[in-house]
Amino acid sequence: GAVVSQHPSWVICKSGTSVKIECRSLDFQATTMFWYRQFPKQSLMLMATSNEGSKATYEQGVEKDKFLINHASLTLSTLTVTSAHPEDSSFYICSAREGRFVDHTAQHFGDGTRLSIL
Amino acid sequence: LAKTTQPISMDSYEGQEVNITCSHNNIATNDYITWYQQFPSQGPRFIIQGYKTKVTNEVASLFIPADRKSSTLSLPRVSLSDTAVYYCLVPSGAGSYQLTFGKGTKLSVIP
Numbered sequence: 001g002a003v004v005s006q007h008p009s010w011v012i013c014k015s016g017t018s019v020k021i022e023c024r025s026l027d028f029q030a031t032t033m034f035w036y037r038q039f040p041k042q043s044l045m046l047m048a049t050s051n052e053g054s055k056a057t058y059e060q061g062v063e064k065d066k067f068l069i070n071h072a073s074l075t076l077s078t079l080t081v082t083s084a085h086p087e088d089s090s091f092y093i094c095s096a097r098e099g100r101f102v103d104h105t106a107q108h109f110g111d112g113t114r115l116s117i118l
Numbered sequence: 119l120a121k122t123t124q125p126i127s128m129d130s131y132e133g134q135e136v137n138i139t140c141s142h143n144n145i146a147t148n149d150y151i152t153w154y155q156q157f158p159s160q161g162p163r164f165i166i167q168g169y170k171t172k173v174t175n176e177v178a179s180l181f182i183p184a185d186r187k188s189s190t191l192s193l194p195r196v197s198l199s200d201t202a203v204y205y206c207l208v209p210s211g212a213g214s215y216q217l218t219f220g221k222g223t224k225l226s227v228i229p
Contacts (some may be wrong), residue, residue, distance in 0.1 A: 008162070032215055043205075044162070044219040066218045097215050106152050107217060108162035 001055045003027055004096050006110030014118055021079045023094030029074035030096035034107060035067070038091040051076050070082060084117045091115075122206045127160045127224040136193045137224050143187045151182060151189045154205045156222070162205060166191070178211075192223030193225075 003026040011019055023033060034042040048064075050056040050071035058064045066088075066109050068080040077096075081088055091114055095107035123141040130136045143150065150169050154162035166173055168180040168189070181193040193200060201221040210216040 002164075004161075022142060034216070036219075046187050046216060046218065091159065095161070106150075106153045106164055106167050107215075108164065109154075112159065114159065 002108045004094065004108045004110040006094055006113055007113060008113060010114045010116075012090055012116045016083055017082055019081045019115060021081075021092055021115075023077045023079070023096070023106070023110055025075045025096045027099050028097065028108075029098075031074065032076075032097045033071055033077040034095045034097075035069060035077075035079050036093045036095070038051065038093060038112075046095060047079075050077065060104075062095070081115065084115070086117045089117045090118065121208050121210070121218060123203075124206050124220065124223045126221060127226065129155050129162075129226045129228060130196055131194050131228050132197055134197045136196050136200075138191045138204055139188055140191070141188050142206070145186050146183075149182070150202050151186075152207045153178070153180065153189075153191045154189060154207065156203045156205065164214050165204075170191070171206070196225075196227050198227050198229060201225060 005024045005026055007022045034049055035047045037047050040046045046059050047062045048056045048058045048069050049070050052071050052074050056069035071077040089110050093112040097107050097111040132157050150167050150204040152167040153165045155169050166175055166178045166180045170182050173180045181190045203224050205219055205222040207217045210218045
């Protein structure tokens, strides 16, 4: 159980285009989803926290107009990288937390999306 | 800033038991400790979570002393496929569900 599906797994696009990444919790309801970015040989960096039905909370230094997050249902959150440029190339990973386990902060992670901007 | 400290890297031969210790001196009363494993180009995979004493599942054991300021992940009889980065995590703040990833421990299993 506790499977998080992320799509697409790999995307290559031209500079200036927008890219949407989907994150779905397949067998549980995720009241909170998180988006991370990971550069080569570095650790995961939290970009934003999204709660179903409300606006996402962005970490310091992350442009909310650049990285649009929508969490419209308890099983789906999307990250849209708008007007992507080569410096946005990275590995983007989502995670989801099961709301019913209030004492456990375990997050279930997707397999990531490799974004390459040419 | 990450709230945990762990060795940057470790090497082990196949078949050996590996223990990775993590320090979390400022852990809050209600915080759980969670360990994840990450392979290249994949998302982190949940390994084990605990609050105190000892927790064991089918892949690992987690030892937490009484003061809870550290924890040790124990991997029995590692194989080459256990080569990965292992992260020890505690919540980012009181009542927070956020996790701040440190650099993790790069475990290399040698044949």
